[in-house]
Amino acid sequence: MDMARRPLLPLLSFTAVLAAAATAAILPAAAGRPVQMGMGGGGVKVEWDYSDGPKGPAHWGELHPSFKQCGVGKQQSPIDIPAWKQRQARGNSTMNDILAMPPSLTLVPHEGRINMATTCATFGRCGSLRWDDHTYFFTNLHFHQASEHRRGGDTLAMEAHLVMATHEAHPADGKAGGAAAKDEPRLAVVGVFLELGQANAVLDEVLDGLEAGTEVPVGDLWDNLLVPDSGYCAWRGSLTTPPCTEGVQWLMQTEPVRASRAQLARFAVDIHEGSDGVNRPVQPINNRDIQRHRPPHRYE
Template identity: 30%
Template structure:
């Protein structure tokens, strides 16, 4: 058992050591998809020595020498945190009756999409005249931005989905809430997703602006959804904890053509699942065996289907850690 766990963790570490050259462009100094919200709202982060935009401190990526097993270099909580995200949902253990009651109001004339090198996101700051809001546990949240990960970061019964959307919310007192939505392949284009896919900036740090945006269809799509809920973290450095997650159980549909358009720009931008609440941090464990993986990487099986391999490794590691 110990040998199996060691091999699994060594393989996880090798994800960062055996990365393909195509991902070098990902090592951008652009801000991550959630840390910018925290910094913009003045939320204290112990892992930051000074209150500076995260992009001025370091760059990180999903693969290579700045990949997942090295994220402790960019946020110590990535290494030391005990309540990290994303996670794998098993059964009904984390099922909740909570539902986000999203409301879309004060439509703006223009909307901006940003390719920050880590994801593609819709910018919806609280100062914007357009507001996507909801209330949960007596706290009012306003959506700051919407972004995407492929493959999905959260898993259900060890199954991942082709795409996951994150609606990042903040409250007036700087609490964070993220609504996660899964997408699976269907026969037709998803009209709501088309608004994003058709306006993806293809270059890092580039933006595109659209005159209008319809959020009512996605609100209607999840009106009857059931949700998982747990307290976790940002899924990108600095991996800050205390984030309330609501993740819809039922996946929505997108077409293969839509997914292909996204992955052409963002081939892989997903963190491996974490052992939230077990007291064991998988990034720490992976980093600890990285030298072993480097020395023996010719004997470690590394799948070209990077997302599938990452999911399998973490699932195997977690099985031996519990």
């Protein structure tokens, strides 16, 4: 998960984390992969990339003190989701039970094309998530090709991230709208695996709008990206880009959806921009609890 509004760090304001996640600036490619600009403590811009070089994932934790979690964190993302480590949660529920998404919404392309991020046109009106006594609101949709997370060792064609936040960020002052100063914004990410198959209507809508640099009216989200009666897995993780902040609630939809070969080809150009990819390697699970939520009266 990346490119989104995220929880606070002691050394980072919420606005700084948002700026780092959004990757507003993309520099010339290094070792075949785009160079990213992240925000360190105090608003300092720090270059990082996805290469095997000194600014790549293996060295993110060394690039700035506020990126330390990238190297020493114990709940880092992405992960390989193994069937043997999943624990069946008490009770059954579906994506429809935790998500409330409108039949249509309008997204706005984010500055910079990397990962093809779009943000909600109006915070609080593009859908919400209810989890662990907290309400999160949709803020950001972006994609990774191939998938960042793995499923039982397998990498899928692509992965969509719906980023949800408890509060809106105000870039001018870094404060959380509608919340007491003591409240820290919480972050959750709904992940969706995409596999090769028939064309996906939502992807066409998103691609058309993003490539034109215009607002993206998205409809039929439930039918083409989210699966209402799908189960899901839940665990605690982190951002998948610097500063690799931990404490992010991850919810991965169990049932994948499909994308056509032509759509994947378009994303390969729009996401990677001719590079070798923008995916952080999977991280150790350590002792994390991965809960599996199954739909009632259904076996997956």
